[in-house]
């Protein structure tokens with residue numbers, strides 16, 4: 001390692017090992033998280049931790065789990081999902097939707113449930129950086145704590161009890177396609193009616209966030225919607241031509 005800044009040198013090393021560039025994530029939080037992990041594993045500095053990561057796949061796996069914070073739940077901020085459902089009622093099928101940073105599937109399945117209730121045909125593409133999260137998502141089994149905002153009616157209609165929790169029933173599971181995608185490196189799809197990207201932008205630097213929003217604006221059809229997290233209100237300079245239509249919901253104008 002050579003950089004004068006051991007943290008940046010460490011990130012270069014992680015990038016070589018994983019292809020993931022952590023310089024796009026806000027430094028104070030990321031550095032705190034990585035230093036905590038390094039200390040817990042008994043390394044005195046980033047340099048020795050980096051050497052160990054190159055030798056030990058389980059250490060690397062742990063690091064990736066730690067940096068891709070996968071906290072999620074079904075219908076997180078339920079009133080926002082209710083607003084989204086009202087708007088989707090006016091959409092012409094089939095809906096082309098992308099859940100970006102979908103964690104273990106709670107978010108795209110929430111969307112699939114809304115579509116099922118509306119009888120709306122939908123193609124839902126759900127992506128995340130983390131392979132482990134995607135595997136769990138495809139299985140679709142959840143502990144009760146992820147389901148706190150799921151009504152009894154929805155639980156009965158869209159989930160079945162299994163020994164380790166509740167499994168999303170197959171008509172809902174079949175509506176979602178999971179794939180690995182890095183928002184900071186991979187190409188974005190086109191002609192989308194809806195992008196759901198919640199509680200991810202908050203971890204990124206302003207420059208990275210801006211680049212992603214610009215990419216989303218390109219990906220949407222005119223009239224398409226971007227749904228962000230409830231801590232991620234976009235300000236004027238972030239908007240890239242999108243206009244706010246409800247809290248945390250933005251639309252690409254029909255006439256840009």
Ligand SMILES: C[S@@+](CC[C@H](N)C(=O)[O-])C[C@H]1O[C@@H](n2cnc3c(N)ncnc32)[C@H](O)[C@@H]1O
Pocket residue numbers: 068069070071072073076100101102103104106107127128129130133181182183184197198199200229
């Ligand atoms: C806090 S979770 C949010 C999950 C869900 N969207 C929600 O709001 O409940 C953030 C997710 O973003 C994913 N993520 C982080 N950086 C990413 C990137 N560059 N590309 C794709 N996904 C990313 C993480 O793996 C994690 O699953």
